[in-house]
Amino acid sequence: MNSGNIKCDCEDCKLKSLFFSHVTVDELIDICEIKEERTYFKGDIITKEGDSINEFLYLKEGLVKLSKSTDEGKDQIISFSKPFDFVSLLSVFSSDTYQYSVSAIEDSHVCILDLNVVKNHARQNALFTMDLMKRVSEATDKIVLDNLEIRRKHLKGRVAHVLLYFANYIYMKEEFELPISRREIAEYIGMTTENVIRTLSEFRKDKIIKIFGKYIQIADKKRLENISEFG
Numbered sequence: 001m002n003s004g005n006i007k008c009d010c011e012d013c014k015l016k017s018l019f020f021s022h023v024t025v026d027e028l029i030d031i032c033e034i035k036e037e038r039t040y041f042k043g044d045i046i047t048k049e050g051d052s053i054n055e056f057l058y059l060k061e062g063l064v065k066l067s068k069s070t071d072e073g074k075d076q077i078i079s080f081s082k083p084f085d086f087v088s089l090l091s092v093f094s095s096d097t098y099q100y101s102v103s104a105i106e107d108s109h110v111c112i113l114d115l116n117v118v119k120n121h122a123r124q125n126a127l128f129t130m131d132l133m134k135r136v137s138e139a140t141d142k143i144v145l146d147n148l149e150i151r152r153k154h155l156k157g158r159v160a161h162v163l164l165y166f167a168n169y170i171y172m173k174e175e176f177e178l179p180i181s182r183r184e185i186a187e188y189i190g191m192t193t194e195n196v197i198r199t200l201s202e203f204r205k206d207k208i209i210k211i212f213g214k215y216i217q218i219a220d221k222k223r224l225e226n227i228s229e230f231g
Contacts, residue, residue: 034114040104042179049101053092056118059083062108063170063179066090066143067101067187077188079143080105080180082170089136105179150189157231158189159199160224163209167218174218 037060040046047057049069059081066079078100091099092115122129146165150158162185167174182200186193203209208224210217218224 034117036112038110038112040108040110042104042106044104044108046102046104046108046110047098047100049098051098053096053098054115056089056092056113056115057102058111058113059085060109060111062104062110063106064102064108065105065180065184067103068099069101075101075187077184079146080165080170080188081139085139085142089132090139093132093136105184153228154231155189155191155195156199156202156227157229158191159185159196159203160228160231162189163203163216163218164221164224164228166216167221174221176216177214178216 040062046064047053049067060083062083064081065077066081067075067077070076091097118132122132150161153161166176166178170176170179180188182196183193186196189196200209200211203224204211206223208218208220208227210219
């Protein structure tokens with residue numbers, strides 16, 4: 001991790017328009033004065049389950065996974081998130097410690113705010129608080145609905161769902177470098193790594209996808225969508 005102390009202009013930051021739109025100029029300057037940015041490289045842990053929550057984190061660039069330890073000591077991937085999904089907010093107002101771990105699966109840029117300053121503004125500014133709660137609710141809803149969608153599918157449908165998720169939601173194109181391993185896909189969809197590898201091989205054999213190492217090209221999107229929907 002490159003732990004910098006980079007200051008940036010909050011007036012031009014998307015964070016302002018996304019959820020600081022109801023603070024005054026003076027409040028914005030107050031927030032910006034204590035704001036810094038950090039870069040996390042692929043594989044770095046951004047927040048660790050069980051650690052104390054001392055900061056308010058916002059993913060500005062990159063891609064992360066949200067995971068929780070099982071009783072067996074393994075990581076269960078709960079969700080993947082890109083900027084503006086606000087997964088790091090999920091424990092901030094409900095606990096003193098992180099209930100999940102957030103790790104970078106691509107190089108990621110994180111904005112850091114003093115948690116006490118944010119909470120103080122939340123106590124004094126109802127509209128600001130509503131903005132925060134809206135973002136927390138959206139992040140929670142996304143995780144719940146995505147997991148329900150996956151659990152209703154069989155193996156092939158689950159694998160197809162993951163490929164379409166990265167194509168449609170993360171990269172917005174049909175050829176991309178898969179940012180997670182076959183094992184991580186298996187953790188996310190609740191299947192074995194062997195089943196994931198076999199299913200990807202079947203998709204390739206059936207000319208639904210092409211695989212070039214870590215790169216995936218969706219060759220027949222309509223068939224993949226049908227598998228995701230009905231598989």
